[in-house]
Amino acid sequence: MSDHSHDPHDDFLEDGIPHVSVKEYATGFGLSVVLTAIPFWLVMAKVLPTPTITLLVILAFAMVQVVVHMVYFLHMNPKSEGGWNLLALIFTAVLLVIVLIGTLWVMHHMNSNMMPSMHDMERML
Numbered sequence: 001m002s003d004h005s006h007d008p009h010d011d012f013l014e015d016g017i018p019h020v021s022v023k024e025y026a027t028g029f030g031l032s033v034v035l036t037a038i039p040f041w042l043v044m045a046k047v048l049p050t051p052t053i054t055l056l057v058i059l060a061f062a063m064v065q066v067v068v069h070m071v072y073f074l075h076m077n078p079k080s081e082g083g084w085n086l087l088a089l090i091f092t093a094v095l096l097v098i099v100l101i102g103t104l105w106v107m108h109h110m111n112s113n114m115m116p117s118m119h120d121m122e123r124m125l
Contacts, residue, residue, distance in 0.1 A: 020075065024072055025072065025073070027072060028068060028069070028071070028072025028073055029072075031065075031068045031072070032065060032068060032069065035061050035064055035065040035068065036065070038061060039057070039058040039061045039062075042054055042057060042058065043058070070089070076089060
């Protein structure tokens with residue numbers, strides 16, 4: 001009888017690159033197509049009552065699609081590269097959130113403090 005035990009080390013090539021099957025790529029591709037088609041349909045058919053709800057749903061689909069791409073195409077998981085890939089991803093996400101929130105904060109304050117009000121505009125005319 002043959003031994004059917006599985007050595008986790010066999011899942012990686014000599015240089016640490018994981019073995020990947022066509023089935024995994026096909027699954028990722030299928031999920032990507034579905035996660036693109038649904039938001040497209042939501043916008044084109046105007047299914048949801050308000051644009052704000054539509055925007056939030058599309059953003060949720062976008063976040064899920066980013067995860068699908070990272071798992072199925074970039075092969076990022078907590079075990080890859082000894083966990084450093086995941087740590088780098090978390091660090092990048094934190095920096096991105098800081099930059100986005102800071103940019104929105106600065107733009108809001110510049111808009112409210114620099115733009116003339118309607119009263120000022122009437123005085124100029």
